[in-house]
Amino acid sequence: METVLKIFRGDGTAGAFRDYTVPLQPGMVVLDAVHWVQAHQASDLACRWNCKAGRCGSCSAEVNGKPRLMCMTRMDHFPPGEAITLAPMKAFPVLKDLVCDVSWNYGVNRRIPAFRPRPPEPDGTWRMQQDDIDRVQEFRKCIECFLCQDVCHVLRDHDRKDQFAGPRFLVRLAGLEMHPLDAASRTAHLKEEAGIGFCNITKCCTEVCPESIHITDNAIIPLKERVVDDFYDPLRRLWRRLRGTS
Amino acid sequence: MVAVPDELRRTGFAATERRDAWWVAPLLQGTVLAVLITYANWAALQNANYRWGGYLSPLYSPLITISWLPLPPSLLILLPPVLFRATCYYYRKAYYRSYFLDPPACAVGELRGNRYRGETAFPLVLQNLHRYLFYITFLYLPFLWSDVVHATSFGGSFGVGIGTLVILANTTALTLYSFSCHSARHLIGGSLDCFSCSAGARARHAAWKGASVLNARHMLFAWVSFFTVCSADLYVRLVASGVIHDIRLL
Ligand code: SF4
Numbered sequence: 059m060e061t062v063l064k065i066f067r068g069d070g071t072a073g074a075f076r077d078y079t080v081p082l083q084p085g086m087v088v089l090d091a092v093h094w095v096q097a098h099q100a101s102d103l104a105c106r107w108n109c110k111a112g113r114c115g116s117c118s119a120e121v122n123g124k125p126r127l128m129c130m131t132r133m134d135h136f137p138p139g140e141a142i143t144l145a146p147m148k149a150f151p152v153l154k155d156l157v158c159d160v161s162w163n164y165g166v167n168r169r170i171p172a173f174r175p176r177p178p179e180p181d182g183t184w185r186m187q188q189d190d191i192d193r194v195q196e197f198r199k200c201i202e203c204f205l206c207q208d209v210c211h212v213l214r215d216h217d218r219k220d221q222f223a224g225p226r227f228l229v230r231l232a233g234l235e236m237h238p239l240d241a242a243s244r245t246a247h248l249k250e251e252a253g254i255g256f257c258n259i260t261k262c263c264t265e266v267c268p269e270s271i272h273i274t275d276n277a278i279i280p281l282k283e284r285v286v287d288d289f290y291d292p293l294r295r296l297w298r299r300l301r302g303t304s
Numbered sequence: 305m306v307a308v309p310d311e312l313r314r315t316g317f318a319a320t321e322r323r324d325a326w327w328v329a330p331l332l333q334g335t336v337l338a339v340l341i342t343y344a345n346w347a348a349l350q351n352a353n354y355r356w357g358g359y360l361s362p363l364y365s366p367l368i369t370i371s372w373l374p375l376p377p378s379l380l381i382l383l384p385p386v387l388f389r390a391t392c393y394y395y396r397k398a399y400y401r402s403y404f405l406d407p408p409a410c411a412v413g414e415l416r417g418n419r420y421r422g423e424t425a426f427p428l429v430l431q432n433l434h435r436y437l438f439y440i441t442f443l444y445l446p447f448l449w450s451d452v453v454h455a456t457s458f459g460g461s462f463g464v465g466i467g468t469l470v471i472l473a474n475t476t477a478l479t480l481y482s483f484s485c486h487s488a489r490h491l492i493g494g495s496l497d498c499f500s501c502s503a504g505a506r507a508r509h510a511a512w513k514g515a516s517v518l519n520a521r522h523m524l525f526a527w528v529s530f531f532t533v534c535s536a537d538l539y540v541r542l543v544a545s546g547v548i549h550d551i552r553l554l
């Protein structure tokens with residue numbers, strides 16, 4: 059059994075999809091097929107990968123138009139005999155073939171206000187209960203594959219990289235903001251710099267997350283509610299004014 | 305701008321490399337939503353056949369009758385629940401996708417380009433007041449439960465008819481929809497950072513865990529409750545207008 063991979067070949071200035079015929083093996087994943095093409099037909103084909111186990115988040119690409127990890131996408135997932143399209147993530151500049159320049163993300167990450175622990179207890183230590191951190195542990199599952207950033211229409215279609223941090227960093231912000239030991243408030247950052255209002259909660263990020271993080275329900279919406287507390291809720295504003303804490 | 309070659313980045317409405325029928329879900333969702341909204345509006349405007357014996361249509365509950373009002377009072381009663389649904393995080397997702405096509409589906413191109421403001425500018429910035437509509441519609445729940453009690457009264461004696469069950473199912477669905485609301489989940493305990501720091505926080509944590517279980521099914525409750533509201537109204541309407549007869553079960 060063979061199948062045809064239509065792989066994007068090119069860089070940031072030009073490119074096209076080229077066909078490669080690949081023999082199918084039982085249990086084969088898309089990344090295996092790409093490696094087969096590299097080994098037998100196109101040694102200059104560029105693709106990023108590290109773990110081949112869905113852990114490192116390097117092998118993100120668009121398989122038949124859907125953002126996926128190539129190492130976690132089995133070839134038998136697709137109807138036999140139909141060509142499979144493989145393209146780099148659309149939301150980021152292409153460096154070569156399937157490799158994108160995702161460095162914009164690291165800049166966004168650096169601007170997030172860091173963890174600021176509250177004062178320690180009298181014995182000089184900090185204690186947390188499991189109940190307090192269950193919620194933020196979900197966010198720590200993130201493998202930084204940036205598939206959610208790729209699929210988010212605010213970045214992908216509207217190209218608001220200057221105004222919106224994207225779902226991956228809203229997840230990181232949620233992990234810090236809801237941390238039981240953290241004393242900093244990031245709601246102003248969320249509203250202004252991270253641009254949480256640009257998210258219209260259409261949930262594509264949640265649909266593609268390979269770690270099944272409930273990005274929209276557990277991170278973004280709770281953060282939106284916290285921003286409402288501090289900036290949009292008129293009664294809370296009045297209350298703060300009356301207590302002189304605004 | 306993103307430096308993606310033109311060959312790769314086909315832009316514009318519906319541009320995608322997806323092969324599946326991505327348009328089925330938004331089309332179906334938009335159509336069903338439109339049918340339910342049209343029915344609810346039509347029924348609210350009728351101002352007749354909303355009551356039969358102890359049965360009251362949920363679209364007219366709590367029942368107020370103001371004779372001098374130029375509009376059917378049901379429209380006033382319905383305004384908060386309508387706005388509650390219009391600003392609901394789930395319905396927002398549904399109509400942004402199906403009606404605003406923003407996006408029509410994941411990884412599928414959109415109509416609008418540079419004008420996108422999300423929920424940062426008027427009028428959509430008002431979505432941030434969703435919690436106030438939760439507060440108001442929460443007050444409707446006791447009335448809806450009292451409608452269930454009234455629906456068990458047949459000429460002064462206790463009874464159960466198909467209508468009683470339809471009204472009970474609707475009130476249950478609406479209660480689950482309200483308690484699974486994202487704003488409610490925040491209010492109940494989601495706003496806390498430390499769940500174990502005081503007895504009050506521990507109690508709110510327990511409530512938050514319950515709200516989270518319901519919240520995970522919010523989409524289901526949103527759809528089911530919209531169906532039950534329309535079906536309960538339709539049932540009462542058909543019985544009240546004599547098209548069908550209520551069946552007494554007890
Ligand atoms: S839910 Fe928000 S962050 Fe996630 S993909 Fe949609 S717009 Fe982007």
Ligand code: SF4
Binds near residue numbers: 199207226268269271
């Ligand atoms: S949140 Fe999920 S999709 Fe986004 S970067 Fe992390 S693992 Fe990838």
Ligand code: FES
Binds near residue numbers: 111114115117118127
């Ligand atoms: S190679 Fe590490 S996630 Fe795919």
Ligand code: FES
Binds near residue numbers: 395438481482522
């Ligand atoms: S009712 Fe849906 S989020 Fe509040």
